[in-house]
Amino acid sequence: MSICSNNYFPYVRILFNSLLKYHPESKLFLCLADKQDSLFPLEIENITIIEAEKLNIPDFYDFAFRYDIMEFNTAVKPFMMQLLIEEYNFDQVVYLDPDIELFSPMESVFLALDNGSNFVITPHITKPSEENTYPGDIGVMQSGIYNLGFIAVNNSHQVINFLHWWGRKLRFYCVNEQHNGIFVDQKFVDLLPAFYDNVKILKDTNINVAYWNLLQRNLEKKEQSWFVDGQPLVFFHFSGININNNQRLSKHTNAFHGNLSEDLQELIDNYISKLKYYSFQNNIMPKYCYGNFTNGVFISTIIRQIYRKLKNVWYENPFLSFCDYLNQFNRSFNNNLSDFPLTNLMVFFWESRLDLQQSFNIFNNNKDRKRYTFWFLETAEENQFEYYFLQPILDKISGKLSHYKSLSFSQKKSQFxxxxxxxxxxxxxxxxxxxxxxxxxxxxxxxxxxxxxxxxxxxxxxxxxxxxxxxxxxxxxxxxxxxxxxxxxxxxxxxxxxxxxxxxxxxxxxxxxxxxxxxxxxxxxxxxxxxxxxxxxxxxxxxxxxxxxxxxxxVVIGNVKAVNREYFNLPKDRFLFHFNFDFASFSSRKNPEAVITAYRKAFRHQKSDISTGLVIKTRGYDPDNKNYQKLLEIIEEEDDIIVINEYLNHSEVMALMNCCDCYVSLHCSEGFGYTLAEAMLLGKPVIATNYSGNCDFINQETGFPVDYKLVSLKPDEYPFAQGQKWAKPDLNHAAWIMQKIVENHSETQNIALAGQNKIAVDYSPINxxxxxxxxxxxxxxx
The missing domain is CATH 3.40.50.11930 (Rossmann fold)
Known part of the structure; x- marks a missing residue:
């Protein structure tokens, strides 16, 4: 058995295929720490998938809410093993992490089980590790003596008792807090040999080989087979590997980073090659179903930490109700200093950080409470607090800050x-x-x-x-x-x-x-x-x-010039994507190169029955034509990418937009996003970076938001760039959306219609x- 969320399917595909090769007699199970997504099937036959929600976990939503994705994946382990032993009645159960690959049968594991061991575990290291790189002796002691990427058990009363004890602990304490002596499920198993006698600590150096012990072991390839210390490699644990960096074995250590041995380099290259083969189309990552509140608001790590500290069990579904609780104004802190009332989230966040407690006296100092309120707003993005958690604060302080005194009645005359x-x-x-x-x-x-x-x-x-x-x-x-x-x-x-x-x-x-x-x-x-x-x-x-x-x-369109594609010299028989930007608004922020790259990713090497094109309209002041020339150089000899760099009045701009099929903006940041709203009002599907001002009107129901990550601005990228961050859109995700829009016309039109209605109603002049x-x-x- 293994456990993973949807995003780890490429890894678990490698694991299961290697298990099918070396243990074809085995029954394979996957505990899905997620919910199945029809867009991202596992695509391996004869694998039984059991969603974590179906396990016998008390107060499941409370359980899922208190842990991040890594913690949750490890917390369900004893419950899944209980299911296989107590309900499926398997005699033996072997757990393997999804980022493991077998290279030969696990004979020593099953031999230990057949000889009466109820538990088989492997230590991280089998000799002192005093190197200057992580983890070493101290790191192993902090994270756990035994690596719980692997554990094998027999069906016995001892095992059942242990799994129930382990499950009770992980119900509340499966956290990554090494400074408090806890590391998810793993640290608890340090106690296993003290609890029971028949625990096999398997010290074979050719099993569970990974970055934490490879400095002590000799990996080599002989005649197309892998060996460790002269013995056939049983399985390698590729913990922390990066599909985009074949020069580093693991992100968790600086060891094995550059200048790798020839054999290790080949092992890494082979694994990454398989990862790429099994990866999702355009490397799109499925969304984690327990990563957001029911209303779509992101659940940050600090919110989960706050939740864990409040009480053992939240008696409602926290995915539904905990966000509202965080937005309530804290009763204990708002009795006297009501000028700047604090929400529960603000108070809990202040209590979680000593530096905030030292900087802001929110108990009895109204000036400090005001300072903390403004600091909370300014740092909300970096602390991953969405607008939802800021709205009650903004609503309150807007009234407190207003110093206007109403005009007298005589002044309220219509002639003014x-x-x-x-x-x-x-x-x-x-x-x-x-x-x-x-x-x-x-x-x-x-x-x-x-x-x-x-x-x-x-x-x-x-x-x-x-x-x-x-x-x-x-x-x-x-x-x-x-x-x-x-x-x-x-x-x-x-x-x-x-x-x-x-x-x-x-x-x-x-x-x-x-x-x-x-x-x-x-x-x-x-x-x-x-x-x-x-x-x-x-x-x-x-x-x-x-x-x-x-x-x-x-947002209005106005009069749209009644012209067809021929007016703009556009091809008649292509599905046309469109982007319009002004050089005066800074091409670094508008990011036209990203649109071009995403378009290439979507259609350069993908077979499609529908021909496509990309139309980019530029305008505005561009000193020395530098950015315009750069744009032309990027698309040189690509006849399906068209740049229009001439003056068009607003009616013609809207006509051009109307002649195209889909609007794309992979901006780094937008204050509002007028061209996006105008395209939506024209009934066009709109693809846009899921960041900044356009998020008010573009979501999964009204448009096609693109994933991103925040990056720091370079000094010369934008005015006042120092200390600023903006979005770097995920171009693989954007390309995938482009493909889906071309392929799924009816679904696309339904979303475009919802977007058109959103703008027509909420952004009408009268409203x-x-x-x-x-x-x-x-x-x-x-």
């Missing part, structure tokens, strides 16, 4: 328009966003005027709101639709053309998770900030001592306008 100040004629994204603010306010019958800020660097020929523009600002309410870096400059420019406002709102765009401290000073005369995404809300609220509110914007007016009414401004 709301003034929107921005680049209202410019043919840019920020210009269009400003015009949409005016459009949204008009849609709910608000008296609104616009004041245009000249920008000589871009075209200023958009006259959608020309009739509403004024040369003098005369209103008690000003909305600045300009970004933070220009806010001070714009305010100074219009200073001589306006009456002093009673209330000033800024609606900036920003694209990274941390807001620059250098721009905070620009907000001295601002009363409130409205932002387009939850991502930006967290970034700004962590820095600004004034309310920052999430106000989803309006955006209703949100604006609701807030202004709450403030007493209208």
């Amino acid at each position: 328009p709301i003034n929107v100040i921005g680049y209202l004629k410019t043919e840019t994204g920020v210009g269009q966003a400003g015009r949409m603010v005016i459009n949204s306010l008009q849609s709910v019958n608000i008296n609104v005027k616009g004041y245009h800020i000249d920008n000589n660097f871009v075209r200023q020929n958009d006259f959608q709101v020309r009739d509403l523009l004024v040369s003098k600002i005369n209103s008690p309410i000003h909305i600045y639709k300009v970004n933070a870096d220009q806010l001070g400059i714009v305010q100074q420019e219009v200073k001589n053309y306006r009456n002093k406002p009673d209330f000033t709102i800024n609606m900036p765009a920003w694209e990274l998770s941390k807001f620059p401290q250098e721009w905070v000073a620009n907000y001295g005369n601002i009363d409130e900030v409205w932002v387009e995404s939850k991502f930006v809300q967290v970034a700004l609220q962590a820095k600004l001592s004034l309310p920052v509110l999430f106000m989803p914007p309006a 955006a306008g209703k949100r604006y007016i609701k807030r202004l009414q709450k403030l007493g401004l209208i």
Whole structure:
């Protein structure tokens, strides 16, 4: 038997195939520490798969919730072995980790069992290990004398008693806390030889060979067979191997890293070759079914640790209810200092770290409590706390930070328009966003005027709101639709053309998770900030001592030029992917190269009955054409990748998007993602990095989110890059999605339709306008 989650199927395929080769008489079982996924079948015949949930584990969801994926995979071991002995009545059971491969029969194991040993285990090392590399003697003592990647047992009362004892311990204590003397299931088995006499400690050096003992053993290949210390290798344990690095045996040690012996290099190369053969299409990793709350929110390690410390058993399903408990405001800490109430998560996190306790006195110091609140928001991303856990904090502090006093009744007259100040004629994204603010306010019958800020660097020929523009600002309410870096400059420019406002709102765009401290000073005369995404809300609220509110914007397509593909010289008979970006928004952030690479991965070497193409539309300021030339060089001699680098008005841009079949954005970060929302409104399936502002409207139901990992920005990649992180999209995952979209038209269209409805309803001008007016009414401004 073995145990793994879906993501380890490539490993367990190697194990089971080697077992079938050397022990064809055996019955093979897999305990799936996950749920079966039809998209990722095991694809090996005669293997019995038993999901962990089907085992006799008390309070299963409590059990699954308290452990991360590694801990959970080890915690189910005694329960699976109990099942095979007590219900299937097997005489002998052998457990092997999924990252093991057999090279000859396990004769010594079965000989020990046949000779009456109830247990067979192998020590990590069989002689002193005093090398300077991990694990050595001390590391072995910390993690466990015996390696529990292997254990064999007979069906006996002793074994049954032990498995039940082991299961009781792992029910609550299967944790990776070596500093506390516990290492998952493994450390408990140090006690096994003390409990029972008939324990065979198998010291044969040709069995369970791995990075932890290979320095003490001689691996060699003779006549196409593997030997260790002159004996045939029985099985090798490839713990910590990396499919993308054949120069390192294991990520867990610096030993066997570069300059490998010829024989070891061949062994590693062979195993990695098999891993690649058995890997999923495009190396896509299945999702772990116990990795998220039922509502989709990620369960971080710290959340599991908090859960374990609370009580032994959560009497409800924690996947359903524990997230709500974490979001409740802590009663013990919120009796007196109510200006900045703390959620349970905030309190438990503070209690878990000594450095936080030393830095913030949250008991009786309101200033420290405020500082801790802002610190919690600013570091939420690196601590893996999703927006869900920040929303109650943001809702509370936005009210606490507001210092506005309502206008008197006499001032609330309809003759006072709301003034929107921005680049209202410019043919840019920020210009269009400003015009949409005016459009949204008009849609709910608000008296609104616009004041245009000249920008000589871009075209200023958009006259959608020309009739509403004024040369003098005369209103008690000003909305600045300009970004933070220009806010001070714009305010100074219009200073001589306006009456002093009673209330000033800024609606900036920003694209990274941390807001620059250098721009905070620009907000001295601002009363409130409205932002387009939850991502930006967290970034700004962590820095600004004034309310920052999430106000989803309006998204409209406008008039779409009635043209077909021929107008743009596009092929008629291809499924076309599309990406549109502005060089002025930084190609490093927009990441067009990633779209190209993912497209190549999807279709260069994959057979398909449908021809495909990729259309990239570029625009904006590109100094010296450097980035544009780089883009052309990347796609040289690839006739199915088309770059359009010419001016198109908004109607033509929408027409081009409409002529293509699917929109792709593998951005590193987005403040909102207007082109994605526009494509969705056109009814196109949208593939997008599952990070930043677009996550408000793109999920599994409305689009095709792409996995990513966070990486640190290089100093020259983006303004204010120091200390920032953004997403590196998983291009294998993106390529896989591209293939699925081409292959599964009906399913794709259902998701695209849901996405279209999402934007049409939630991001309509009238609903955006209703949100604006609701807030202004709450403030007493209208």
